[in-house]
Amino acid sequence: MARQKINxxxxxxxxxxxxxxxxxxxxxxxxxxxxxxGHAVAKAIIEAQDRKIAELSGRPRGAIKSITRSTGR
Incomplete structure (x- = not known):
């Protein structure tokens, strides 16, 4: 089994x-x-990413309800 590189x-x-x-x-x-x-900063960054994506695609995202750190699967 190959090891995954952690970024x-x-x-x-x-x-x-x-x-x-x-x-x-x-x-x-x-x-x-x-x-x-960290979570408040992450939420603000993700909201900024969403605004940029919405601007480029013309499809706005809704408001964020919650964020959690992803777990490795």
Missing amino acids: SEFTAFDVVYEDGSRSSNRKVASSEVAGPN
């Missing part, structure tokens, strides 16, 4: 939106979420 540059988050939709493994730079307010 410590990014932390992955699973996002649940208020409309019930989900987005898995959203990447945020680990250096950004290292402090005590």
Whole structure:
């Protein structure tokens, strides 16, 4: 069985939106979420990513209900 390389540059988050939709493994730079307010910072970064994606695609995302760190599967 091959070993998987662990990428410590990014932390992955699973996002649940208020409309019930989900987005898995959203990447945020680990250096950004290292402090005590890591989840709040991650949420702000993911919201900014969503705004940029919405701008490019013309399809807005709903508000974020919750985020959790992704677990390795």
